[in-house]
Every structure is written in C-alpha cells, then in structure tokens.
Amino acid sequence: MNKSYPDNLKGAIIILFASLIWGSTFVPQKIAMDFWSPLQFTAIRFLIGAFLLLLIIPFFQLPKRLNLKPLIIYGLALGTFLGFAALFQQIGLVTTTATNAGFFTSLYVLLVPIIGIFLGSLPHFSLWIAVVICIFGSMLLAVPEGNFILEKINKGDIWVIIGSLLWAFHVQVLSFGVKKNPIMLLAILQFFFASLVLFVFGFLFSPNDLLNFPNLFINPLVIGTLIYCSVGSVCIAFVLQMIGQRYSPPNEAAIIMSTEAIFAAFFGWLILSEFFNARIITGSLLIFIGIVISQIYPMRNYKIFNVESEK
Numbered sequence: 570m571n572k573s574y575p576d577n578l579k580g581a582i583i584i585l586f587a588s589l590i591w592g593s594t595f596v597p598q599k600i601a602m603d604f605w606s607p608l609q610f611t612a613i614r615f616l617i618g619a620f621l622l623l624l625i626i627p628f629f630q631l632p633k634r635l636n637l638k639p640l641i642i643y644g645l646a647l648g649t650f651l652g653f654a655a656l657f658q659q660i661g662l663v664t665t666t667a668t669n670a671g672f673f674t675s676l677y678v679l680l681v682p683i684i685g686i687f688l689g690s691l692p693h694f695s696l697w698i699a700v701v702i703c704i705f706g707s708m709l710l711a712v713p714e715g716n717f718i719l720e721k722i723n724k725g726d727i728w729v730i731i732g733s734l735l736w737a738f739h740v741q742v743l744s745f746g747v748k749k750n751p752i753m754l755l756a757i758l759q760f761f762f763a764s765l766v767l768f769v770f771g772f773l774f775s776p777n778d779l780l781n782f783p784n785l786f787i788n789p790l791v792i793g794t795l796i797y798c799s800v801g802s803v804c805i806a807f808v809l810q811m812i813g814q815r816y817s818p819p820n821e822a823a824i825i826m827s828t829e830a831i832f833a834a835f836f837g838w839l840i841l842s843e844f845f846n847a848r849i850i851t852g853s854l855l856i857f858i859g860i861v862i863s864q865i866y867p868m869r870n871y872k873i874f875n876v877e878s879e880k
Contacts, residue, residue, distance in 0.1 A: 580816025581864065584825045587809035592832020594802040596840045597794035604791045607659035608771050608778045614795060615652065616764035618803030622757045629753050636749075643746035644758025650739035651807075652763030656770075658732030665725030673729040675707035675830075680737035681823035688741065692820050693866040703827045703859035709852025710830040737823070743811060744819040752811045760803060824863045827856050 601610050658674065665673075679700050682692045746755055771779045814822050831853040838845035 576816045577818075577821075578864075580813040581821065581825050581860075583809050583813035584817060584822050585828060587806040587813060588826050588829040589832045590801050590806035590809070591826075591829045592834075593836050594798050594806075595833035596836050597797050598802075599841075600790055601794040601798065602663075604788070605795075606775075606778045607656060607663070608767060608775055609782060610795070610798075611652065611655045611659060612764050612767035612771065614799040614803055615648075615655075615760045615767070617795070617799035618807070619757050619760035619764065621800065621804050622753060622760070622808070626753055626757065631751055631754065635751070635754070640750050640754060641758065643742070643750055644755055645762045646742055647739060647746060647755070647759040648762025648764075649766050650735045650742065651759060652767045653770075654732045654735035654739060655763075656732075656767060657728045657735065661725045661728030661730075661732060663725070665723055665729060672708060672711070673726055674711065674733055675704045675827070676730065677733040677736040677740075678703050678707070678823050678827050680734055681740050682820045684737055684741050685820055690818075690820070695866050696820055696824075696863055699824055699859040699863035702862065703824050703856050706852040706855030706859065707827055707830050709848055709855065710834055740814070740819045740823050740826075744814050744822070747811050747815045752808065752815070756808050756811055760807070821863045824860055828860070831856060 598610075605613075661673075682690075682696060682700065685692065768779065810822075810826070817825070834845060834849050834853070
C-alpha cells in the first residue's frame with residue numbers, strides 16, 4: 570500500500586517544530602560562546618543529551634528483540650556526522666564573513682538531494698525549484714546588510730562547507746536509520762557517539778579544550794545556556810527530527826529544516842533586539858514558498874486519503 574500524504578504532512582509538521590526549537594537555541598548558543606569553546610560546548614551538550622534520554626528510556630516501549638548490529642552502526646555513523654558537522658560549522662562561523670557563511674551554510678539544502686541521486690533517488694524537478702528558492706531566502710536572512718558579493722574563500726569557508734556536507738550526509742543516513750531501528754535507542758547512541766568522537770578529536774588535536782572547562786557556578790548563564798541547548802536542541806529537537814524523517818523524505822525534510830533561519834531571526838529580534846526588517850520577512854516568505862512547492866509533487870504522488878480506487 571502506498572504511503573498516504575497525511576503521513577508525509579505529519580512528518581513535515583514535526584520537523585517544522587524541531588526547526589523552531591533549533592531557531593530558539595541560536596540566542597543561548599551565541600551567549601554560550603562567551604564562556605565555552607566550540608569543541609567544549611558541542612561535546613558536552615551531546616553527552617548530556619544522551620544521559621537525559623537514557624534516564625527516560627524506561628518509560629518507552631521497546632521491541633522485545635533488538636538487532637544490535639545495525640543499531641550500533643547507524644548510531645556511530647549518525648553520531649560522527651552530527652558531531653563533526655556541528656563542530657566544523659561552529660568553527661567556520663567564527664572565522665569567516667557573514668556573507669560567505671550564510672551562503673555556504675545554506676548549501677546543505679542543495680547537497681541533500683545531490684547525495685540522494687547517488688543513493689538512487691532522483692528528485693522531481695519541482696524540488697530543485699524549491700531548493701533554489703530556499704537558498705535565496707536563506708541568503709536574505711543570513712546577509713541582512715545587503716552584501717551578496719562573496720569575499721575571497723578562506724579557511725573558515727572550508728570548515729562551513731565541510732559542515733554543510735556532513736549535515737547533508739546526516740539527513741540522508743538518518744532517513745535509512747529511522748526506518749527499522751527504535752528511535753529513542755538510536756538517538757541515545759547517536760548523541761553518545763557524537764560526544765565520544767568530539768572528545769577523541771579534542772584529545773588528539775586540542776587537549777587544552779578538555780582541560781580548561783568554565784566554572785559552571787561562576788555565572789548562571791553558563792549552566793543555563795548549556796541546559797537549554799542540551800534539552801531543547803538535543804533531547805527534543807533532534808529526536809523530533811528523527812520522528813519526522815520516519816514519515817518525510819530527506820529532500821523535503823532538508824527544505825523544511827531551512828526554516829531554522831527564520832526562527833533564529835525571530836528569536837534574535839525578540840530576545841536580543843536584533844533587526845527584523847522587510848528583507849528578513851521577504852527571505853522568510855521565500856523559504857515558506859519553497860516548502861509549499863516541495864510538497865506539491867508528494868500531494869500528487871501519494872494517495873491523499875490512502876484509499877485504493879475500486880474497479
């Protein structure tokens with residue numbers, strides 16, 4: 570039986586809520602960088618997220634028989650992509666210009682369907698239209714000063730590009746991993762391995778980061794931002810993404826996740842009094858137009874009411 574469009578729509582709505590939460594964590598993440606290094610903050614919040622989910626796992630019904638091998642393999646792959654994507658993107662954003670970062674970060678929306686082609690999934694032409702519109706809308710949000718001229722490529726840009734590529738791989742691999750594996754167990758393994766690979770990376774290449782942790786009691790903002798990002802961004806938003814991608818294809822999921830930039834701009838205006846002008850509103854509208862376009866083909870491709878026509 571073909572998958573009904575309401576299932577696809579349900580996945581889209583769930584991912585939209587995840588994007589809203591990610592957008593709301595932009596402000597505390599920005600504040601956290603005054604106290605933490607990118608490596609410290611990224612590794613610790615994933616570790617806390619894994620332990621928090623481990624505490625509530627008894628309240629969830631799990632399969633009586635678990636196939637541990639694929640569960641561990643997917644957990645390791647997803648954790649590696651997730652951990653390094655978050656780290657490299659954060660490093661790149663610190664060392665490149667807003668124009669370049671805004672453009673290269675938005676590329677994951679394009680990279681997801683390109684990777685999908687190599688995995689045997691040929692997107693409908695309407696999706697490419699949606700991708701271009703979303704990238705342009707993201708640029709309007711990321712570069713509000715009006716400068717669309719990319720400056721000379723630097724090391725920071727390379728980090729951002731690598732981060733975007735890893736995000737794209739994460740979205741694609743996740744679409745396979747959530748099909749047959751228990752989501753909560755997969756989430757715990759994903760966050761644990763994300764933290765583990767970052768701690769190993771830090772031990773090998775930046776040991777000072779592992780030795781000079783901030784005093785958690787020196788400022789309530791230190792522990793407050795960490796808890797909010799660990800619970801909101803990791804425990805809730807990433808788990809919602811996993812649930813949503815069980816219903817929504819990866820290409821459409823990536824487009825919907827681009828709304829994170831809209832919510833980040835909104836919460837930046839609401840909390841930090843950052844500007845929210847006509848340019849940002851236009852960019853937001855373009856992203857939503859892209860989302861609508863990305864849903865047109867699924868509406869035609871799936872049986873809307875999941876009813877087989879009688880002959």
